[in-house]
Amino acid sequence: MIQRVIREVLSGLTVAVVALPLAIAFGVTATGTSEGALVGLYGAIFAGFFAAVFGGTPAQVTGPTGPITVVATGVIAAHGLQGAFLAFVMAGAFQILFGVCRLGSLIRYIPHPVVSGFMGGIALIIILGEIDQAQRSFLVVAATIVVMLLSARVVKSIPASLVALVTITAASQVVGSLLHDLRLGPIPLNSAVDYIGRIPEAIPSIAIPDVTGSQLLTLVLPAISIALLGSIDSLLTSVVMDNITGNRHRSNKELVGQGLGNMASGLFGGMASAGATVRSVVNVRSGGRTGLSAATHSVILLALVAGLGGVVQYIPLPVLSGILILTAIGMFDWESLRKARVSPRGDVVVMFTTMVVTVLVDLTAAVAVGVALGLVVHATQSRRRKASVVHDGADTYRIDGPLSFLSVDRVFTQLRNGRQKLSLSLENVDYMDVSGAKALLTFIDHSHKAGVTVGLKDLPRHVEDRLTALATEEQLGRLDTVLESRMTGSRPGRTPDAAEEAAG
16 A cells, blocks of 8 residues: 555656646746746646546646647737636636536547547647747757757656756856857857746735626636637547556546636636646556546645746746647657558548648637538448447357447447457448547457457458558557458458558
C-alpha cells in the first residue's frame, strides 16, 4: 500500500515537471500578457485537482490544452480576462449538466477520422498563431526546437520542454543583447527577443465576479463552445487512456469532474482546462494508476507557483513559441496521415474535411461537419446501421453487420466478458471503416495483454485487407497469430493490390 502511494506521488511529480512549461506557454498564448503565466498555471492547479478527485478516468491529468487555448484566446480578446473567467465558470456548469444528462456516452459516436482531422486542425491553428513570433525571433525559436529534439534523445529522464525552457532562458541572459537585429546578409535571423515580464505574486484566492444579466447572455455561446470542446477533448483523452490501460472510463462522471474543475479554475482566476493526452500518458508510463497521481501534480504546481514570480519574468516568449510549435507537431495523427493512401477513401475525405473546417471555420462546426460526413459515408457503404454480436455457443461469437464507429463501443463491450478464450467470426461483416479496424486491433492487443486467447475466423477479403493495411508492424504479427481461418487463402501482408483494394 505504502509503495503504491509513493509510486503515485512520484508519478505526480514527474507530470508536474512536464506540465509546468506547457501551462505557462498555453496561458501566455491565450492572454497575450505576462499574467497569462499564472492563468495557465492556475488552470492546471485547480481544474487539474478537482477533475482528478471527482472525474471518471483514473490517472487522467487535466490542464490547459491546445483546443481550449484556441477558444480561450478568442473569448479573452472579446470579453477581457474577467469576462473570460466568468465564461469558464459557466462552461463548467454546462459540463456538469452534460454529465447529469448522460451526454458523455455520445463520445463513442465520433469517428476516428474526425478525431484525427480535429487534432490536426488544432495543431495547424497553434503553429499559424506562432508564426509572428517565429519570424521576429527565428534563432531562439529554432534553438528551442533543436534543444527539445536533442534532449528527447539524450536526456530522457527530464522532459524535453523543461530542458529547453531552462537552457534557452539561461543562455538568453548571457547572449540576449547579441540577438537584436541579427542578419545573415539581407535575411533577418533575429529582430528582437521579448520576455514574459514580471507577474504578480499572490496566494490564489476566490474572486466572485460581478455579474449582470446582459453579460451572462453575451457569454452563453462562448461558454457552451468551451464546454463542448473541453468535453470532447477530455473524453477523447479518456479513450486514449482506456486504450493504454485496458480499463474503461466513466464518461458522464468525467464530465462532472471536468465541470467542477473548470468552475473552480474560473473562480480562482485560472484558464479553462481539459484532459491532456500527453500529460496523462506520461502519468501512466511513470506508474500513475489513480487520481492521486493527477491530484499530486496539481499540489506540486501550487507549491512551485509561490516562488516562480521572480523567475518567470526572464523566460523569452520565443522559447514558449518553440515549445508550442513542437507540441503542435506532435498533435498530428501521423499514423493516419501515413496510412491515408491505404485507408478507405471516405474516411480520408472525412479526416481532411474536418481539418480544413477546424482551421477555416470553427472547432465546434468541424466536429459537427465531420460526424455528419461520417454518417453519409457510412450510409453509402452499408445499408445496415449497426452491427450486433451473436453468441453461437461455448466461446464462439459472431459479428453481424457493419463494424463501424456506430457500433464498435457496444460490440467490444459485449465481447469483454471475462472469458479466457474467444473465437470470433467476421463472416457477416459487410463493411469496416477505420474506426472499426482500429477498435478490433486494439481489442486484440488488450486481450493479448490480459492473457485472453482470441481467434478470428471467416474473414472476408475486404476485412482482412483493411486490417492488414491499417495495422502497425507489431499488430500485424499479432494478427497473423490469431487468424484461425480465412474465407480466402491469403496470408496477411501489405501487397500493393491488397492496399489499393482496402482503400476502395
